[in-house]
Amino acid sequence: MATFRILVTPGDGIGPEVMEEALKVLGRVQQRFGHEFVYDEETIGGAAIDRYGVALRPETIAKAKASDAVLFGAVGGPKWDDPRASVRPEDAILGMRKQLGLFANLRPVRVAPELIGESTLKPEVLQGVDMVVIRELTGGLYFGKPKRRWENAEGRQAVDTLRYSEREVARVCHVAFQLARQRRKKVTSVDKANVLRTGQLWREVATEVGKQYPDVELEHILVDACAMYLVRRPASFDVIVTENMFGDILTDEAAMLAGSMGMMPSASLGRRRKDGTGIGLYEPIHGSAPDIAGQGKANPLAMILSAAMMLRLSLGLDREAKAVEDAVDAVIREGLRTPDIAGPGAKVVDTRTMGSAVAERI
Incomplete structure (x- = not known):
């Protein structure tokens, strides 16, 4: 026992x-x-x-x-x-x-077939939805420093710092690729590389890690596009990997697919x-x-x-x-x-x- x-x-x-x-x-x-x-x-x-x-x-x-x-x-x-x-x-x-x-x-x-009718989305959109979203947990805005509030002559102010290291991005991407190998062999890396320096780092490291898994398809999607695709074509996703805050928001959105x-x-x-x-x-x-x-x-x-x-x-x-x-x-x-x-x-x-x-x- x-x-x-x-x-x-x-x-x-x-x-x-x-x-x-x-x-x-x-x-x-x-x-x-x-x-x-x-x-x-x-x-x-x-x-x-x-x-x-x-x-x-x-x-x-x-x-x-x-x-x-x-x-x-x-x-x-x-x-x-x-x-x-x-x-x-x-x-x-x-x-x-x-x-x-x-x-x-x-x-x-x-999405359980019996619950498709309870979703606000059309049934045909939900057919075949089966994905895993992997959210990085230790970096980004939740933990970056400086993080504080203050007041000055211009009024109330606040700052949060979005910071990521190569090591943090690489280790969570490895988890995504290893999981994808057990599923449908597709990883979608989500970032904001067109605006954020951290997004550019994320995309670079995800690409480098992806080369170690030649049997797994890798695609890059901007976070705003991913939010749209989750309600437009959710069945196209297998494993999604993204940073802390994006993952927090996208997984709450994805929850509505399951009803x-x-x-x-x-x-x-x-x-x-x-x-x-x-x-x-x-x-x-x-x-x-x-x-x-x-x-x-x-x-x-x-x-x-x-x-x-x-x-x-x-x-x-x-x-x-x-x-x-x-x-x-x-x-x-x-x-x-x-x-x-x-x-x-x-x-x-x-x-x-x-x-x-x-x-x-x-």
């Missing part, structure tokens, strides 16, 4: 609700496949600010580093929504990624072992959704699918991951819907019912 240590950080808003369902599903995986998942739980985000005065404690980082993987719920909410505050809930996710050396965020986008952010998992990865596994942080991209917290309306499928990514990418449990993904597909085929993906006449269920349905089908 294999034993794995997992750090659980439910966070704020709907984070605890969807986390409960993911753990329910993982409990079923333990029973069926004979593994042991040992959990540590830590308070993060706004809840940690209220309790400890900081969004992320050093003790939490220490537990994360001692774990095989981190399951992350969501952070934030109106209570802590002051952009000028010295401590913010988002410090938890940014700090965790940085301290664990996680530099590549993988966000798969696959809801409630269907979108993600994995943040760092250096990998020879067997392809390694520490990772797994979270749904939907955020804390405080407007529906505690109402049983949250869709747990993105959190459950994030747990499936954890099984595969950090724990090396491919068969178990596939079982979870197949269970999610099954409940969708059977017509179960949370409010965010429910069309007219759909069988609407609450968060717990959806989680239990997935667990029962493993």
